[in-house]
Structure formats: structure tokens, C-alpha cells
Amino acid sequence: MVTIRDVARYAGVSPATVSRVVNGLTGYSTSTQLRVEEAVLALNYEPDSLARGLKTKQSAVIGVLAPLVSDALASEIMSGVESAARSRGYSVMLGRTGLGSEHAAGYLRTLRTYRAAGVILISAAITADMRRALGSAIPLVSVAIRDGLRFPSLAIDDERAAYDGTRYLIGLGHRHIGLLAGDPQSVLVNTVRERGYLRAMAEAGLPAVLEQGNSLYDSAPPALGRLLRRDPLLTAVFALSDEMAAAVVNDLQRLGRRVPEDVSVLGFDNTRTARHVHPALSTIAQPLEKMGELAVERLLAGTDLRPRILPHRLVERGSTTQVPPG
Amino acid sequence: MVTIRDVARYAGVSPATVSRVVNGLTGYSTSTQLRVEEAVLALNYEPDSLARGLKTKQSAVIGVLAPLVSDALASEIMSGVESAARSRGYSVMLGRTGLGSEHAAGYLRTLRTYRAAGVILISAAITADMRRALGSAIPLVSVAIRDGLRFPSLAIDDERAAYDGTRYLIGLGHRHIGLLAGDPQSVLVNTVRERGYLRAMAEAGLPAVLEQGNSLYDSAPPALGRLLRRDPLLTAVFALSDEMAAAVVNDLQRLGRRVPEDVSVLGFDNTRTARHVHPALSTIAQPLEKMGELAVERLLAGTDLRPRILPHRLVERGSTTQVPPG
DNA sequence: TTGTAGGCGTTATCAC
């Protein structure tokens, strides 16, 4: 391994000077800068992150934790995180915490012992346990979930978004609208979204029909079955994730119902998944990539970690239409 | 931050002794062990990974690099990697290298400066550049891709798997079978799989019809269009990834063709995606999770990093059937 | 402008 001393020897200067040049500080002549840079190149020197971090008490790593890193939602947020991090010279360390965030504390401890610059939590609420595991020195922000006002977060107005989605279906003439809710574990998004749906239905004087899934594909078919049993006249299903909405579209077709002619389906998130079914999903869009970028920005700025609300919007595709006549 | 010296002071022993206890070495009495353990708990001490790594020249991190970390294939491999790593006390650092592996070298350099214990590459070939960026001290293994015999890898026999898939379709009576190939960038899997298809078709005296996609969903519809134009009598499509196969199923239905009654569709990988369409995909299964586990095992064993072939198998679901009569 | 020296928190090699 080539160290700073090797470079110093090669360039005929002291290690301190090499450090200054490498870190872009001031206090050296152009000629020494050149000699050092040449030596760095010649020896293919790269500062040891471990040693540097030990000294500076900070490593250029941003941790990103998600229940599954594999879902489209996390993926699109991560994409924003990574480009923002890279452009600032930070590396991203991803970790999958499990559906119930089982491994979150472990990852946070690791991140702490590596003195990460900050941690981004996707689709998971910040709990006191987590905050403790990470320690107080490292900033933490939650994305795509709103955790009251107590912890830093970046999210849309979930209540309003669900309200708007429901209003949209009502506007198409639907009166029997079922809600396929998400993971009850993620209470913070889902109860809030449920509230938006319930408010819109109540305002319109319509009966609410609600079943729980867990946001993932496989949870939707059984929940859809329960929904249809409770209200056989359903002409619209509002699923609180695109994965569930996709499953609903597929399962409806399996049951011989046409989408959207017989039943309209509205998704949530506007991930890639929304376009991976036929017909493609109408859905509520969150600015996922933007959220990822902002999270990095705010984490590194260190200041202004107050909860922030971003705009949502409705995207119309083929899975929704006017209520069928008769 | 609480250091080993704090613990030592609290327990009334020297830092050296604390280190011995914490690392489970020998050379202390039961009574001091108890005192130290008590102190560790009381102070909530956790060794600084940076300092430890600096000293031991190794950190308990395994890097996992994938083009997208978000696809179902990478996700299932990662799942195996993580459980195997966790059970051995290692953390996993994920990185997305981009479809053309653009960012791989950067990640490898970072991993090197953090003195990672090893690196696992998913769906990407090990190039000389990568090997150089990582340095020679850190082991590297490639998963789900076979890179000739020059570099360590863990994969199925792709040629044989594609051959078997094609034989299966031929066995169902199909004579017009189109191949939807994968990313030409990943030459190492795809040319090999193509070869398997071509061999099976040639053996059966059938004409080959082949178009290129890039393994992802969006690339499939246009490629399917080209396939159908070249052979309007197609009764089966063999797509070299489940994502493409799912897109084919959806697009076929959009075009008014029934799956599998009019056209059979065979996928590849057996990821979650295979069950996320209607009808669910018949597909060639790779032991993805197992691959991830094995990769960790071999990386840490350090020895026996020779290429290894794992078994594949055919999974029948609803997307394939006998050739339509007439 | 440049170099020397000390220390970040840990482990490992010695003594005792």
C-alpha cells in the first residue's frame, strides 16, 4: 500500500505538504504542487479513508436504509441520493433493514462506528431506538414518510394526496370506491392516507370500504377479494402503492373483470411498476428522485432539517375511466 | 464518544485488557472479564471501526456492486449476501454502478480505501480496469455471470439453461420460436445464452429468429415488434430475463393476442417479477439467493475462488402451453 | 512556504 510518506519521499517534500495539496488547502508554491501531483499520479496514491476518518472524525459516507432496497420506490429515491452524493464526493452505503425495520438498529450502529456523515431512511419512521443506535452526532433524515413534526423528514402531504386521488375517482362518477391500504406497520403514511380517503368519501356522502395490505404485490389479491366481498358493486379500487395496484389489475383480469371498463384502478407513488402492467396505472406521483437529492443536500448542509412537504400530482394513464353506465 | 480507555478506566483495567475481552481473545481472569463486560454495557461502548480497521488493515465490510440495485435479480442475490454476511459479523455496502458499469471503478476505489474484506459483483463481468481499481489485496467475485475461466464467478451454465428452455418450447410443439436476447453489454451471459438457443433450434431444424433488448422491461415491446415482423407466425417467445418476458406478456395482450393460448412466453431468472404478471411466467430458475450466500462464503474463505457452476431448473407456470392447433 | 510532532482509537508485542 502506498502512503502519504511514500508520496512525500517521491516528491521530495514533507507528508504535511502532500496532505495540503491533496486536500486542496493553501500554503504551497505552484512548483511543489506540481511535483506532488506528479508523485500522486506516478504512485497511484489514494488516501486511506480509515486513517483519514479516524483523524477527522468523519467519513465521506452516507448511509441509506430501506426496508427492502429492491422496491421501485426505494430505488428511485436512491437514484437521487446517489447522484447528489457522488457529485459532492460522498459514497453511499445501502442497507436493507427488513420489512419491520428489524435490522435498522444494527446498521445504524455500524454507520455510527464508521462515523458516517449522515443517514437517510426510506419509507421508515425514525424511532427513538434508531436515534439512540445512531448516536447524536450523525444527522438522520426520513424520506417518503412523514413522522409528525418531531423528526426531520421529506415527504408529500399524504393526507391531501389520498384525498385528491379519491376526489378524482369520485369526479369520474364512481360511487363504490374501495381502498387498499398499506402496511399497518408504516402507520405514519398509511393512517394519514386513509384519513384522506375517508374525508373525501365522507364529504361526498359515500360509504367507505377499506382493507389492509402490506404495500407489496402479494398482499393485494387476498385484500382485493375481501374488498369485493364487502362491496360487490365496486367500480374503482384505490391502492396505496403501485405494486398493490398492479396486482389488483392482474387479479381483476384473472377474475374476468376488465380494467378500466368494469373497474378503475388508481395507484400511488408513480414508480416504474406503474408502467409495468397492462393497462398502465393512473397513479399519484411523488417526486421521488428529487426527494433523494434534497435529502443529501439537507443532510450535508446540517441545518434546516425540519420536516418539509413536497408537491404531489395525479398522473392519468389507462387504468382509470368514467364509471361504467348502468 | 466513549473509547476503549473510558471502559478501561471504568473497569479498573488497562485498554489492552479491554481489547482482549472485547475481541474474545484469551489471557484474562473470569472476574476481570465480568468487570469489563459490565463496563462495556454501562458505557454503551462500541469499538470504532475506523480505528480498528486502520490497525488491523481490514474492515468488516463486504461491497456489493450491481448495475441497478433495484432489479429483482440483484435483489434476490443481495438477500443471500446479506444474511450470510450478517451471520458472520460483516456489513454490506451496496453500490449501483449503472447499466454500463460506469461507476464501478469509483466504487471499487472507495472500497479499497476502506479496506473492504471483499467485493461481490452482480451481473457484471470483472474487467482488468476493475481489478486494478480495487487493488490486489481484496478478493473479488462475480455472481450470475460467467466470465470465461479467468476470474472467480458463481453462475449457472447459461448455454445449457437456454438450450433447455428452447428444447422445452420445442417439446410443446412450437416451431416458430423467437428469442428476445439481453443486453449486448453483458456479452458474457447473453452471447452464451444465445448460443444455447441457436444450438437447440439448429438441432431441431428450425429457423432462428432473434432480437436484442437490454434485459429491462422497456426494451421488450419494440424488440417484440421486430420479432413479430420478422416472423408473423411466432407461437412462442423466449425472453432472456423475466422483466422482458413480463413486458412481452403485457404487450402481447395489448396487441390482442392471448397468452398462452396464442403465444407462449418463457422467461429467465425466476425472480419475483415472474409472478407479477397475469398469467404468471414459466421461466428458467437460477438459485439466486444461494449464489449470494456462496459468494460471501467463498470470499471470506479466501480460497477456492475458481468459477463454479450451479444448477438451473425449469419452472412451469401459466405463460406457456402446447402450440395452438392449426 | 514548508517541516516537525503529536494524536485520533485501536490492536499487538513486549515485558512483568
Add this chain to the structure above:
DNA sequence: GTGATAACGCCTACAA
């Protein structure tokens, strides 16, 4: 069985 002590590679006062 236990404790000084040095060293890992780097950064940063401070001195020159």
C-alpha cells in the same frame, strides 16, 4: 493474567 508501549496512516497546530 495484566499493563506499558509502539504503530497503523493521516491531519493539523505550531514552529521555522
